[in-house]
Amino acid sequence: MNNSYAYRIEGGYPVMGEIACLGAKNFAIKAMIAALLGESPSLLTNVPAIGDVDITAELLTSVGATVERIDNMSLRIDPTTTSTSIVPVPHSGSNRAPILLLSALLHHFESVAVPVVGGCKIGARAIDFHLEAIREFGGVVDETDEGYVARRVRPLKGTAIELPYPSVGATETCLYLGVLAEGRSVISNAAIEPEIMELITMLRAMGAIIFTTPGRDLHIEGVRRLKGVHMEVLGDRIEAASWACLACASNGDVTVHGVRPETLGNFLSYYQQIGGGIELKSVGSIRFFRNGELRPAVIETDVYPGFSTDWQQPFAMLLTQAHGVSIVHETVYENRFGYLKDLSVLGAHTQLTTHCLGGAACRFRDKNYEHSAIILGPTPFKAASLTIPDLRAGLAYIIGAAVARGTSHIAGIEYLERGYGDIVPRLASMNLQIERVKIEAERGM
Numbered sequence: 001m002n003n004s005y006a007y008r009i010e011g012g013y014p015v016m017g018e019i020a021c022l023g024a025k026n027f028a029i030k031a032m033i034a035a036l037l038g039e040s041p042s043l044l045t046n047v048p049a050i051g052d053v054d055i056t057a058e059l060l061t062s063v064g065a066t067v068e069r070i071d072n073m074s075l076r077i078d079p080t081t082t083s084t085s086i087v088p089v090p091h092s093g094s095n096r097a098p099i100l101l102l103s104a105l106l107h108h109f110e111s112v113a114v115p116v117v118g119g120c121k122i123g124a125r126a127i128d129f130h131l132e133a134i135r136e137f138g139g140v141v142d143e144t145d146e147g148y149v150a151r152r153v154r155p156l157k158g159t160a161i162e163l164p165y166p167s168v169g170a171t172e173t174c175l176y177l178g179v180l181a182e183g184r185s186v187i188s189n190a191a192i193e194p195e196i197m198e199l200i201t202m203l204r205a206m207g208a209i210i211f212t213t214p215g216r217d218l219h220i221e222g223v224r225r226l227k228g229v230h231m232e233v234l235g236d237r238i239e240a241a242s243w244a245c246l247a248c249a250s251n252g253d254v255t256v257h258g259v260r261p262e263t264l265g266n267f268l269s270y271y272q273q274i275g276g277g278i279e280l281k282s283v284g285s286i287r288f289f290r291n292g293e294l295r296p297a298v299i300e301t302d303v304y305p306g307f308s309t310d311w312q313q314p315f316a317m318l319l320t321q322a323h324g325v326s327i328v329h330e331t332v333y334e335n336r337f338g339y340l341k342d343l344s345v346l347g348a349h350t351q352l353t354t355h356c357l358g359g360a361a362c363r364f365r366d367k368n369y370e371h372s373a374i375i376l377g378p379t380p381f382k383a384a385s386l387t388i389p390d391l392r393a394g395l396a397y398i399i400g401a402a403v404a405r406g407t408s409h410i411a412g413i414e415y416l417e418r419g420y421g422d423i424v425p426r427l428a429s430m431n432l433q434i435e436r437v438k439i440e441a442e443r444g445m
């Protein structure tokens, strides 16, 4: 556990240099679960060395699957040793994987139990769509004090489902259910994030028959068996955007390697609209820098191809350095702005409101969630002590500390390290004065 460590950052200098994106957290753990569906081992490469992968490896191991680390970035997963369908409760609340395991394991076992799901606390994060999907495919689901139990008396049967919202996780659940269910399934209003498309590619390589459509419908013809594959995890578009924001906010210049530019979509447009510069280098490499004075923006987070909610926090931090009033309307999670209030200790001027600002009314209208933010910039930052509440807020705090003059301390780094790997060496190599220090040694910080 790393909750006795903090980052000490000496800010006020431009962050300059080159950084390689790790593999995408939000695909890596889904690929690990997909590997359970095969009848032979899968090899996953470019797997990031992050907390979420460790948690997922423990979950897979707990049901008997063999997870072998070939090297720091490769995992071999043998599903044939899977021996139990009860995921132990100690894994409760660790990440999003348990609810996905419920579906994947239900093909192998007639009864599966998983603990409650976790992940960042940025909203209620209900899992009703997942549970309803399992029922539609012919399973029975019970909620217990400790988690969820799914049962089936016969093989799962293909079905037609319309998701109430294009949930990433629920779409993945439907894919896991549909590829080995009997007959045809149609998933309407599915999520189409790049990580979902990558999961479809992996499942197809395993032998699944999945048809995408011009809209949000996925058609699946169930098959009897799938085989293991070699899959390389795509570069993390959330990491790439994080480093882009760090470069621009600190008035630096960073070349990010290992990301597919198309997965950054609207991020690249907003980035340039506010005065950030981009230069496509060789394939998979993008240079990010500042192009003069920063301008404010009106941004709305949304499902793909909209502006990803996971870019929101680093980008909001960047907007504190723009000249004028910016608005950010968070439409994916009802409670993803808690971190913004804490930024006042650095000197940020922000205001939250329950109204839907700057765009169409969203699901959170009139529900009293502070899901729109007004950011007034630019504000010079002074160093401060902060405690990270969730993963992307953690990265936003790193950006804040890099911009602030003086020495900042950031605690709660276990949240950040669930999704970002090797933070200190990678950022230190780009001129950021950052150290990982024991909190005891820093008493009075």
Ligand SMILES: CC(=O)N[C@H]1[C@@H](OP(=O)(O)OP(=O)(O)OC[C@H]2O[C@@H](n3ccc(=O)[nH]c3=O)[C@H](O)[C@@H]2O)O[C@H](CO)[C@@H](O)[C@@H]1O
Residues within 6 Å of the ligand: 025, 026, 027, 096, 123, 124, 125, 126, 127, 128, 129, 130, 131, 165, 166, 167, 168, 169, 170, 191, 309, 310, 332, 333, 334
């Ligand atoms: C591990 C992983 O991949 N995490 C990502 C995934 O999370 P995750 O898959 O959990 O996010 P979802 O897309 O499912 O959630 C989107 C919205 O749908 C709601 N919802 C979802 C399922 C459900 O059964 N009922 C329901 O109401 C959620 O509360 C939320 O408001 O997609 C999110 C949206 O791009 C990203 O922010 C997360 O980084």
Ligand SMILES: C=C(OP(=O)(O)O)C(=O)O
Residues within 6 Å of the ligand: 025, 095, 096, 118, 119, 120, 310, 391, 392, 419
């Ligand atoms: C919200 C996130 O992750 P998770 O869904 O794993 O909590 C994220 O990656 O920003």
